[in-house]
Amino acid sequence: MKSLSELRPILAQIGATLLLALSSYQLASSHKQHVHQYIAREGYALLVKTYGHDIPQLSALIGPADPSAAGDSAWQTGLVTTGAWREDEEDVVYHYDILPGLNYALTSITHFWSADRGDDANNIFRLQIERPPLPPLTTDIGPYPNAYAKMMKFAEGGWVLMYPRPFLCRNTTNDHWLIIAPVVSAAGFGVPLSYSGLTTFYSGGKLTVRPDQPTVCTVLDVTDLKTIQLSDLTEIEVGDDVRNTIVGEVLGRMCHLLGDMSVPAHAHLDEHGLHPDSYEDYVGGAGDPYTVWNADNAGPAIILEGATNQTLHFLMYTMQAQADHFGSNGPANGIGNDIVGGAATPAEQDSLNAINLSTLGGPTTDAGPWSVANLNSIRDKTLPYAMRATAGLLYWFCVTSGIISPIVSVASDRDPDAPAELRLDQNYPNPFNPSTTIRYALPKRSRVTLTVFNTLGQQVTTLVQGEQEAGYHRVVFDASGLPSGVYFYRLRTGDLAQARRFLLLK
Numbered sequence: 001m002k003s004l005s006e007l008r009p010i011l012a013q014i015g016a017t018l019l020l021a022l023s024s025y026q027l028a029s030s031h032k033q034h035v036h037q038y039i040a041r042e043g044y045a046l047l048v049k050t051y052g053h054d055i056p057q058l059s060a061l062i063g064p065a066d067p068s069a070a071g072d073s074a075w076q077t078g079l080v081t082t083g084a085w086r087e088d089e090e091d092v093v094y095h096y097d098i099l100p101g102l103n104y105a106l107t108s109i110t111h112f113w114s115a116d117r118g119d120d121a122n123n124i125f126r127l128q129i130e131r132p133p134l135p136p137l138t139t140d141i142g143p144y145p146n147a148y149a150k151m152m153k154f155a156e157g158g159w160v161l162m163y164p165r166p167f168l169c170r171n172t173t174n175d176h177w178l179i180i181a182p183v184v185s186a187a188g189f190g191v192p193l194s195y196s197g198l199t200t201f202y203s204g205g206k207l208t209v210r211p212d213q214p215t216v217c218t219v220l221d222v223t224d225l226k227t228i229q230l231s232d233l234t235e236i237e238v239g240d241d242v243r244n245t246i247v248g249e250v251l252g253r254m255c256h257l258l259g260d261m262s263v264p265a266h267a268h269l270d271e272h273g274l275h276p277d278s279y280e281d282y283v284g285g286a287g288d289p290y291t292v293w294n295a296d297n298a299g300p301a302i303i304l305e306g307a308t309n310q311t312l313h314f315l316m317y318t319m320q321a322q323a324d325h326f327g328s329n330g331p332a333n334g335i336g337n338d339i340v341g342g343a344a345t346p347a348e349q350d351s352l353n354a355i356n357l358s359t360l361g362g363p364t365t366d367a368g369p370w371s372v373a374n375l376n377s378i379r380d381k382t383l384p385y386a387m388r389a390t391a392g393l394l395y396w397f398c399v400t401s402g403i404i405s406p407i408v409s410v411a412s413d414r415d416p417d418a419p420a421e422l423r424l425d426q427n428y429p430n431p432f433n434p435s436t437t438i439r440y441a442l443p444k445r446s447r448v449t450l451t452v453f454n455t456l457g458q459q460v461t462t463l464v465q466g467e468q469e470a471g472y473h474r475v476v477f478d479a480s481g482l483p484s485g486v487y488f489y490r491l492r493t494g495d496l497a498q499a500r501r502f503l504l505l506k
Contacts (some may be wrong), residue, residue, distance in 0.1 A: 012430040020232055032284025036063035036084040038291070039383075040255040043293035043390025044080075047398075050303065050391065050407070050429070057403045058394065061248035075163055075190075083252020083345035087111075092253070093150055093159045106144075111260045113147040114269050114333075116341035119313070122146065125268075125271045126332035136331075136387045147257045147266070148316050154254045155308055157197050159245065160210050162190030169236040172206065177224035178236065183216040191217050191230075197308075199401035205243045209233040251397055255390050261319040262386040264336060264378060265328035267504075270366075277329050278369035279378050289376070290383060298384035301391035303407060303429035304505065310345070311396045314505070315389045317348050318355075322323075322385060325357045326378045327365045335368025347484050347505040351431065354486050354503055417444055419472065424491040424498040427477070431503040438463070439488055446493040452477065453488045460487065479504045 044062050048054055063069045063079030070085040071077045071379045074092050088108050091097040096106040112123050122143030129137040153159050166181035182190045192213035195201035211231040219228050260266045272280070283290050304311045321344075327336045338357040340349055361383045363374040370378075398404045407429060419441035427436045442448065452465035458484065463475050475488070484506045490499040 003070075006107055007245050017150050032280065033070070033085045033088055034065065034067065035284040035290050036087070036256045036259050037063075037081040039259045039386050040080050040084045040252060041065040042293075042298065042387045043255065043294045044394055046298060046387055046391040047394050048396075051404065055389060055398060055404055058398055061244060061251070062298075063248075063252075073164065075161070075165075075245055075249060078241075078248040078311070080248050080252035080255065083254075084248035084256045084282045085252075086249065087253040087256035092161055093153050094145060094431055096144070104412060104452075108260075109144045111147050111257060112144075112266050112269050113320055114267070114346075115263065115317050115324070116337070116339045117330050118342045119146075119148055119187070123269055125269055127271060127274065128331045129274060138332075148159050148313070149310055150456075151254055151257045152309065154250050154257075155312055157195040157201070160192050160194050160213050160476055162213075162215070163193055163242070163246070163271070164190040167191075167238060167242050169207075169238045169242070171221075171233060172235045172237055174358040178228075178233075179220045179222060180230070180236075181218050181220075183218060189215065191215065193236075193247075199308075199397060202243060202247045202401040205237050205239070207236055207238060209236060240504065251394075254393060258315060258319060258389055258393055259386050261316055262323050262327040262382040263328075264323045264382075266332075267320045267324035268328065268333045268336065270328040270330060270333045272329065275329055275331060279326075279328065279375055282370075282372075282375045283383070289379065290315065292385065293379075293383045295387065295391075298387040300426065300430055301395065302388045302430060302431065304397055304431065305390055305406060305433050306506075308396070308400065311392070313343075313345070314348055314351075315392050317342075317344060318351050319356060319389050320380075321348075321352050322355065322360065323378075323382050325364065325427055326382075327358045327366035327368065329361045330366030334368070337362040347503075350485050351503055351505070354501065375499050417485045419470075420491060422491070422496050422498065424489075424500060426466060426500055427489070427502045431505040432479070433505050434480040435476055435478045436502065437474050437476055439472065442468060442470050442493065449492045450475065451490050451492075453490065455486055455488075463489070 061080050063081035069079050069081045071082050091107050097108055124142035127139050134197050168180050180191050192210035192215050193207045195207055217230050221228050265272050281348050314428050325336045328334045340352050363370050399406050421443050423441040425439040427438045448464050448468045449461050452460040484504050488501050
């Protein structure tokens with residue numbers, strides 16, 4: 001039996017958590033759920049704009065940005081916007097939502113990541129409970145997994161999901177058709193299944209059966225017309241309906257985690273259940289101020305090529321670092337910072353150096369609630385990037401699962417209609433690896449020089465040199481032989497010159 005001294009810290013944590021559950025809906029709500037749906041929708045719209053046309057397989061999964069898509073349980077609608085909403089309703093990976101007596105209090109406790117502490121660092125939250133006229137009571141709770149760890153769980157699989165309804169499938173061991181049905185169909189119950197990689201599952205439809213989990217299911221072998229045990233199964237192949245239901249909602253939950261990295265409180269472990277965060281309350285509140293940003297004005301999608309962990313880490317880390325610059329209301333961990341620490345890769349460091357976190361403006365302290373100007377400052381620096389990063393997340397899914405081919409730049413061409421003035425557009429994609437397209441416009445026939453420089457001002461290559469007709473031109477820059485980093489490209493015609501910066505990520 002533990003002594004009283006050993007029990008005190010445990011009782012303090014339980015007491016603080018119980019108080020928290022009674023005094024607030026959630027320990028730490030994230031972006032308002034309809035904001036998450038909106039970011040997912042606009043991220044998809046930006047991907048379509050980038051890709052050039054609709055992507056039917058993904059379009060069928062996206063869903064509306066509306067509470068009607070929320071559903072009332074997991075694995076019900078199969079829509080991305082359902083998963084984006086429901087990630088605040090239940091914790092399907094770690095199940096912090098079903099602790100006895102604490103439903104919802106800890107559902108979103110895994111939506112935080114202080115990336116400066118590293119990829120694997122669990123989260124410890126400092127709670128300050130006001131109790132006037134006495135001094136505030138301060139206690140820590142945790143540890144809890146961070147948002148990046150959960151993102152990788154969704155991407156790489158291995159966790160157990162409980163599928164709540166009967167379904168038809170094929171036993172891959174003997175090709176027999178099966179009907180599997182949970183005896184209990186309620187929250188937290190169902191057929192225990194797991195996948196090995198979300199995009200691999202989408203491509204092949206195969207799931208691992210997990211009879212090691214507490215469950216009661218019936219399995220009918222339709223081929224032999226007999227009942228078998230769940231433990232007789234190892235791997236099954238499901239139909240598109242079950243596959244899409246799981247994949248769509250998981251992808252939405254991944255969009256949610258990425259969106260939460262755009263919220264300062266989530267970037268520096270500032271719980272905001274006992275102490276609401278004025279930024280989240282504002283951006284998703286009256287008048288819908290988040291709608292000033294959309295796929296048409298957010299900027300270019302963040303299109304990356306590379307391994308899953310590299311892509312998702314870049315999207316999560318660079319988003320988190322920008323939100324981490326800003327302050328949140330506190331009273332604990334509310335002060336922003338511009339540290340680029342933890343497991344930042346060279347590509348992430350280059351990207352953030354190009355952004356220059358110190359120029360993002362205020363607020364950076366924990367002295368909230370903020371003025372509307374400060375709230376808009378946070379929104380205008382973080383929300384567009386959240387949409388661009390979400391487009392990149394959806395692009396990763398589409399390319400890795402084989403829905404679309406990688407975006408490839410096309411050869412140089414020109415439009416015969418002359419523009420009114422010299423113009424050098426931002427390259428696309430940006431960041432890029434290893435090639436990108438540079439588009440420019442000439443108002444008249446001109447002698448053109450298009451060159452690329454590094455940050456030391458040294459010329460790397462000349463892409464165009466010679467006479468060109470008036471009109472729109474584009475040229476491919478292949479940087480296969482160059483290291484990752486920030487580069488500049490400059491267009492010169494006679495006495496006129498324009499230059500832009502771009503980022504090579506390998």
